[in-house]
Amino acid sequence: MGTTVGSNAASTDTGATIEPGINNAMVDRLDDVELGWRFKAVPAAAHGQSAGGYVNSGVHLADLQTPLLTLDAAVMAANVDRMARWCAEKGVLLAPHGKTTMAPQLWRQQLENGAWGITLANASQLRVGHAFGLRRVMVANTLSDPQAVTWLAGAQGPDFSVVSWVDSLQSVALLDATLAAIPEAVPGSDAVLDVIVELGGNGGRTGARTVAEALAIARAVHASSHLRLVGVGGYEGSLAHTADAGALGTVRGYLSAVKELHEHLLAADLYAADADIILTAGGSAYFDDVVDVLAGSATNGTSPSGAAGQRVELIIRSGAYMVHDDGFYRGISPFGRGAEAEAGHAPFASAMHAWARVVSAPEPGLAILDAGKRDLPVDEGLPEPQLLGHALGGEMATLDGATISSVNDQHSFLRYDPETTTVAIGDVVRLGLSHPCTAFDKWTLIPVLASAADDRVVELIHTFF
Incomplete structure (x- = not known):
């Protein structure tokens, strides 16, 4: 089974606990193709x-x-185990980005080695995850297609927990309008979607460009009857592509802004009171910096705002580590350079x-x-x-x-x-x-x-x- 990473059970708004996992029978059936x-x-x-x-x-x-x-089976097993041990050592959770492989057999291996869940990028990938029985998914993107939102409203439940992202007031309004328009006869018509407010950076990809904008989005989510704010996050990899001092400074400055946003949301009491809070960033290039900057904000217990029992979990989403490569990631992976290499972590x-x-x-x-x-x-x-x-x-x-x-x-x-x-x-x-x-x-x-x-x-x- 490998190394189990942290406490990876998540609570729903009904108080039930959803464990990570996948439908083993569906995955095993691939041998019959x-x-x-x-x-x-x-x-x-x-x-x-x-x-x-x-x-x-x-x-x-x-x-x-x-x-x-x-x-190479032996190399993949070693890479997965190495990452699981590092996450356990740092006290962080891992939701590897499944879009790297789109391979349920490999997702299962990651989950068996302690992954919190699987990250996916869009609605079509989400349907693949649902078909293979993924129990917990993070969609690191805004769902803006009304058909996808309607489908998710009916598909989520005790065995399928999904958290997606929002990065604008328009996306909040779109989700609200789409969910409000679902006929009462449709299963899940009263569903509430869990969302994370995304902070981006100038020149980056998605995400609100300032902490102030992200705060306004969070307030809109908090006021919505169809959405529940459960976290804050983003992606630092689109802001840099090297590991020199300038690139690392940009990454760490961005992560500091993510931390600032999280602290503002706690102070304003904008997170859903019955939710475990998610703080998430971290691709495959700078996950060490993510942990270094953000780990202090993950409490694994009582939140800094004093909400008893409300956890703040730091989740990284590295996807390339399992397969790795002989090119870009070989040169930029934290285990091949910097403090982690100096600390003896094998590449x-x-x-x-x-x-x-x-x-x-x-x-x-x-x-x-x-x-x-x-x-x-x-x-x-x-x-x-x-x-x-x-x-x-x-x-x-x-x-x-x-x-x-x-x-x-x-x-x-x-x-x-x-x-x-x-x-x-x-x-x-x-x-x-x-x-x-x-x-x-x-x-x-x-x-x-x-x-x-x-x-x-x-x-x-x-x-x-």
Whole structure:
């Protein structure tokens, strides 16, 4: 089960306690999915078999086909455990952003290792979570589509707790009007939605731009008969993209404003009196700064405003830590730099690799691979050539000095030194990738290998983008 993170049960407005979880039967049923042409990693020889049956037949890396994305089970387990232990040490909760993988099998692994719940980004992702029986979800966005709001009003209940965000007076008015217009005959027509007021920053993404604006929004929520204010939060990752002193100063200044907003809301008694209060921020790049700045505001007991028994929980929402990468997050993760690295926290390791085959060698020092933008993420850096071998699953050697110079829709350009490296048609290259969020969305089925030393396929991960 791994390390349990903190006290992660949440109270509803009826006094019931909702435990985190997912419908295990629904997740297990993915093993029954019939393999076929829809899954590009699976060879034709496997078509007609169930996913679970195929894995149990004794599949290895060599039995798959390129282009291919694989995951490493041992690395994912180690990354999840490392993050769970860190959160337990810091006394914070984790609601990993499920949009990174959109893979219920991986969500379950995170929940079994103590996650408070799963964060999602929009209504379509929320429906996926509901279909697989997620019990507790944070939607880190404003729900502005009336159909989505109406659906949620009827779907939430004792087994499905959702908290979403608001960042404007208009969004509060829209939610109010939509909920008020639901016919009495519709289940959930008297539902009250739990919301968090979001503070943003200049040049950032969503969120009120000033504490004063956010306070006005909070007052509007407090006055609403359809909404309940249960927290404050935001996202610091859109305000910086590096770990230099200037970027970290921007991040920490923003987080200080989030803290200030929370203190104003407590002082004004704007939080719902029967709610556990949520204080949330933290992507995968600056979660250490989030905890450093905001942890003092999380009480895990009586709130500073004196409301007996009202908890203030700090929840981070890092999503990339489980899979990590060989690019952007490798360079910026707190466990790879700064105080956390100095404190002895081992860095996360990349659990994802791409495998591509040489289909053409038209010039000396140039090989064209059979994987492109349809298969590989490129938004946070080009793939990194790592290993070269004559066959998938065969012996591979380190590919020193090679680069991917560009990526087309279906091809990548491998540049290498022909004086020191020989590349032939049919050779296979293992690639390191940057940014798991834009790797997973290109694959409906992802084989999981046991470890770097054991290339048995131990699971097939299904994604739902």
